[in-house]
Each structure stands twice: as structure tokens, then as C-alpha cells.
Amino acid sequence: MEAYQETNFFATLFIIFISAGLTNNILLARFLGMCSCLGVSKKVDTSVGLGAAVTFVTATTAALNYLVYYYILVPLGLEFLKLITFIVVIAAFTQFIEMVIERYSIKLYNSLGIFLPLITVNCAILGISLFMLNKPYGFWESFAYGLGGGFGWFLAIALIGGIREKINEKFLPEGLAGPGITLIIIGIMSLAFVGFSGMIKI
Numbered sequence: 001m002e003a004y005q006e007t008n009f010f011a012t013l014f015i016i017f018i019s020a021g022l023t024n025n026i027l028l029a030r031f032l033g034m035c036s037c038l039g040v041s042k043k044v045d046t047s048v049g050l051g052a053a054v055t056f057v058t059a060t061t062a063a064l065n066y067l068v069y070y071y072i073l074v075p076l077g078l079e080f081l082k083l084i085t086f087i088v089v090i091a092a093f094t095q096f097i098e099m100v101i102e103r104y105s106i107k108l109y110n111s112l113g114i115f116l117p118l119i120t121v122n123c124a125i126l127g128i129s130l131f132m133l134n135k136p137y138g139f140w141e142s143f144a145y146g147l148g149g150g151f152g153w154f155l156a157i158a159l160i161g162g163i164r165e166k167i168n169e170k171f172l173p174e175g176l177a178g179p180g181i182t183l184i185i186i187g188i189m190s191l192a193f194v195g196f197s198g199m200i201k202i
Contacts, residue, residue: 021151026124035122036157038179038183050157051154055153057119057125058124058128058147065132
């Protein structure tokens with residue numbers, strides 16, 4: 001019986017992860033984090049670097065914000081401060097990660113230095129923490145939701161970066177290069193990801 005419950009628990013976490021990453025993709029279904037996507041998705045390597053960093057920060061801050069909300073704000077009756085509190089948690093955690101990386105790996109810091117400020121202001125990270133509160137999730141479910149949401153953003157920006165890298169923007173009509181063609185790519189990809197809608201509801 002215990003083995004069955006444990007298997008069922010991990011299956012639930014996996015479903016939440018897939019749901020957050022595909023059926024409710026934070027970039028292609030909810031269109032959050034567009035600014036960072038437009039600015040960084042010119043190359044695959046920069047897209048993958050920022051996507052991996054966002055995935056890590058999203059998963060971690062979703063778990064931290066869950067603890068802060070349910071164990072500090074709710075007991076004190078300060079739920080109305082959740083927005084500003086989540087922003088502070090995300091900014092503080094990103095700053096902490098930046099200091100740790102700079103202290104122990106200057107090479108990694110130099111490669112990710114351009115991405116770290118973008119992570120702090122990425123609204124997809126804040127959006128995932130806020131959407132999490134609308135679902136009946138516990139701590140591990142919230143972590144899986146944050147991890148899946150971050151992975152979905154990572155997957156989307158990596159695909160967009162790969163497509164943009166193959167496009168020769170010199171042959172595009174004037175005004176369509178850069179953000180214009182990127183928005184068209186995002187729109188077409190969004191149509192594909194919307195097809196996942198309704199497959200998993202949890």
C-alpha cells in the first residue's frame with residue numbers, strides 16, 4: 001500500500017511538471033517573459049544559458065514563496081502583501097546566486113553575468129509563483145509546478161533561438177527583422193502548444 005502511494009505521489013508530480021511545461025506553457029500559452037525572450041533568443045547558446053538559469057530560479061523561488069506565503073503571510077494575516085513579498089524573494093535569491101557564482105566560479109559568472117539581471121525582472125518567474133497559489137498544491141507539488149514552468153520557458157526560448165539562428169534576416173522585409181519575425185515565430189509556436197490544452201488538468 002505504501003509503495004502504491006509513493007508511486008502515485010511521484011506520478012502526480014510528473015503530471016504537474018508536464019502540465020506546467022507543455023499544456024500551460026508560461027511563454028507560449030500565457031505570454032509571460034516575452035521581453036527576455038525577444039532580447040536573448042538570437043542564438044541557441046544564449047537561449048539555453050538563460051533558459052537553464054530561469055528554470056533553476058523558478059523552481060527554487062516557487063518553493064521558497066510557498067513557504068513564505070503559507071508559513072509567514074497566512075498565519076500573520078498578511079496575504080495582501082504576497083505580490084511585493086514574492087518580488088523581494090525572487091530578487092534576493094537571484095542576488096544571492098549571483099554572489100555565490102561570482103565567489104566560487106568567475107568563469108561561470110562571466111558567462112551568466114548578462115543573464116542574471118534579466119532573471120530578476122522576468123515576469124514569468126513571478127507569474128508562476130502567483131499561479132501556484134490558485135492551485136491546491138502542497139510544497140512538493142509547488143516545486144514540481146515551478147520546475148515544470150521554468151522548463152517550459154526554457155524549451156520555448158531554446159526552440160525560438162534555434163529557429164532564429166537559421167533565419168537569414170538580411171532577406172526579410174524591412175521592419176520584420178528582429179522582434180517582428182520573433183513575434184511571428186512565437187505566434188506560430190503558440191498555436192502548436194495550444195493544441196496541448198485540455199490534455200492534462202491538475
